[in-house]
Amino acid sequence: MLVEEIMTQDVITLPPTATIAQGLRLLQDYRIRHIPIVNEQNHVIGIVSDRDIRDASPSIFIRNSDHQELQNEIQTIMSSPVISVHPLDFVEEIARVFHDKEIACLPVVQNHKLVGVVTEKDMLHTLIQLTGTNVQSSLIEVKVLDIPGMLPGVTAILGKRNVNIVSVLIYPYKDDPDYKILVFRIQTMNPTPVIQDLRNAGYNLLWPNNISEPRL
Template identity: 60%
Template sequence: MLVEEIMSKSVKSLLPTANIEHALELLNKHHIRHIPIVNESDQVIGIVSDRDIRDAAPSILEKDQNRSILQNEIQSIMKSPVITVHPLDFIEDIASIFYEQEIACVPVVKENQLVGIVTEKDLLYNLIQLTGIHEQSSQIEVKVPNRVGVLPELTSVISNRNTNISSLFIYPADQNENKIIVLRIQTMNPMPLIDELKQKGYEVLWPNIPGLAT
């Protein structure tokens, strides 16, 4: 899945000369948490979060609030330079950026111009959709040897039962000597399939039902 498929295209941005009060109003009106700061050519030069803005704003607990702080330009608190991504980047790649850089959103830039934004909420929602959990299905986890051809062998067992696969993930196990294959299959009763997989010598990790073939 590509960034352009999940990004929000209706991006609220500000020029660096906009004041903090304007940014605060924008956050509250549109219920957003980040505002890219752009120049006259719509190029991203900074970003501010709701926390940046609220940290700069006077506390409501102060008796004598210094409201003049809100008239400062937003460029005085924006973060720069900004990590950006391209619409044709894969969402798996930007997930690692979110994790490694400990950020909560990235502006999307094409030909040096702002075209969208992706937040951690957008990313998490779509990664969950990729698992197929939103469909009626059952999850099966199978440990298999890390060798060529094992995946089509496993999926052929499922295909022979006329059962569709909603999603499939593979991750290493045992110092990469084996693989764990996680499948979501479109049936609410996976027991006959699990029984057949065990009869064929597959190690089914989940669900591990006592009484089925071992």
Template identity: 70%
Template sequence: MLVEEIMKKEVITLPPTATIADALQLLQENPIRHIPIVDNENQVIGIISDRDVRDATPSIFDEHTNHQAFRNEVHSIMSRPVTTVHPLDLVEEIARVFYDEEFACLPVVRTNQLIGIITEKDMLHTLIQLTGTNVQSSQVEVKVPHRPGILPEVASIFGEQRTNITSVLMYPYNDDPNYKILVFRIQTMNPLPVIQGLRNAGYELMWPNNIAEPKI
């Protein structure tokens, strides 16, 4: 999945000469937490967050408040330089940038022009879609040897049971490099036939692992 598939294309921006009052108004009127600061050529030169604006805004409860702060320009509080991403970057790789750098949003640029923005909420929504948890389904986790061809072998058992797979994930099994865990989301509320088929094929189920095998 590409960044351009999940980014928001309508981006609210400000010029560096806008005031903190302008930024505060935009944050209050729109469901956003970050505002890219752009120059006359729509190039990103900075970014401000709701926290930046809040920290720069005098308290309304202080009778000695200096309202001059509202007239300060946003370039005085913006963060720079700004990390950006390209619309053809892979979402899975951008997720690592969010995690490593602890970013809450990333502007999307093409040929140095701002064309969109992607937020941590967008990333979380995408993760939900990729894992298939947004549709009614059942989850089955299988311990498998880490070798070529294992995925189609296991998936064929779901085909034998005429069960549709909505998503597949893989993660390590403890610290053992010889095994992996395959996580299947399947479109059925009765996974028992699939579970029995996996057990008959000799696979160890990690989930559900509390369903007893039928007695013969």
């Protein structure tokens, strides 16, 4: 899946000379958490979060505050330089950027111009889609040797029951490099026949571990 498939294209932006008050108003009106700061060429030169604006705003506990701080230019509180991604980057790869850099929003830039943004909420929604948890399905976890041919071997057994595979994930098995865990979500409310077929074929099922109580 590519970034261009999940990014928001209608991006609310501000020039660097806009006031913090303008930024606050945009956050409230559009219920967003980040505002890219762009120059006249639509190049991203900074980004401001709701936290940046909140920290720059006068405390509600200070009496007789004139809110003069809100008239400062927004470029005085923006973060710069900005980490950005390309529309053709893979979503799975930029997930690591979110994690490693501990950020919540990434501008999407093409030919040096802003074309969209991706937020941590977009990433979470995408993760739900990739794992198939948004579809009513049954979960099966199979422990297999980390050797070629294991995945098609399991899917062949599923195919014999004519069940639809919603998603397939592969995880390492704890700290043992010799094994992997294949995680299937299959679109059936009664996975018992498939589970029994896998057991009869000698596969080690981590879930369900009780054939009479499959988890949906």
